[in-house]
Amino acid sequence: MKKLSLSLLLVFALTALNAQDSTNRRSSGTDKKEARRQRVSAMIRQAEEGVLVYHKQSIFGAQARTNGYGLFYEMGRMKTNRKTNIYRLDFTEIKHQKENKVQTSNGFIFFGNPYIYGKVNNFYQLTLAFGQQHMLGQKGNKNGVAISAVYNGGLALGLLRPYYLEVIDPLNGQSKDIKYSQADSALFLGSSIVGSSGIGKGWNEMKVKPGLFAKTALRFDYGRFNESVQALEIGISGEFYSEKIPIMVRQKDSRFFFQGYVAILFGRRK
Secondary structure (H helix, E strand, O other): OHHHHHHHHHHHHHHHHHHHHHHHHHHHHHHHHHHHHHHHHHHHHHHHOOOOOOOEEEEEEEEEEOOEEEEEEEEEEEOOOOEEEEEEEEEEEEOOOOOOEEOOEOOOOEOOOOEEOOEOEEEEEEEEEEEEEEEEEOOOOOOOOEEEEEEEEEEEEEEEEEOEEEEEOOOOOOEEEEEOOOOOHHHHOOOOEEEEOOOOOOHHHOEEEEEEEEEEEEEEEOOOOOOEEEEEEEEEEEEEEEEEEOOEOOOOOEEEEEEEEEEEEEEEEO
16 A cells, blocks of 8 residues: 555656746746747837848949949958947959950951050959958838948959960061060060950959958948848048059059959848
């Protein structure tokens, strides 16, 4: 009888513990759902009020510069309601102000690829940046525009790709592709140019020039939803290289480049 009583008592205790555990799990699950609901409600309320609140953002953009064009990717992590740390990668091409595209003709018919007379190198830039986005003004409502200041800087890598022309060799009357050199300068700048050799030439002869850069801008975010980025960025930037960058023959080479730019941005926030 005692054994039976002890067994019943043990079964009762285990049942009570299991019931309590189930109650605790249900309570914990309810608490998590309630916390999630409150978090979602707060984000909806902030979005309606035009407040940008997020953990991180990923942005892609295209920019038109006063001396070229480019693409970029930016990752941001919000530190406070007003400050976001940003990490950015830009790839751009810089054009010399004296560049002028022409095409060879016999007076009636154009032939050959268009080319830039006197160009010796295509100049690309790859920049790796760290900086901050500082919120100046929230949207006020979901149809408003948030304004922020962006500033960053870091490493710049100048990439020089030789510019090739197709010319007629006066010795045999055959066409050939040449880049600028002292030996071929007469052909490269002469009247026997057929046209550009195309984008496929010179990639295996790329030269790298290291440098530094800094950038500052104003960003206008007009996206209607907190989780998406739709913005316009207007700014200026400058790069300084360890060596002068030759782009055009018979023009002054420079190691400092300064430009303004306008960019369109698209992305997501979490």
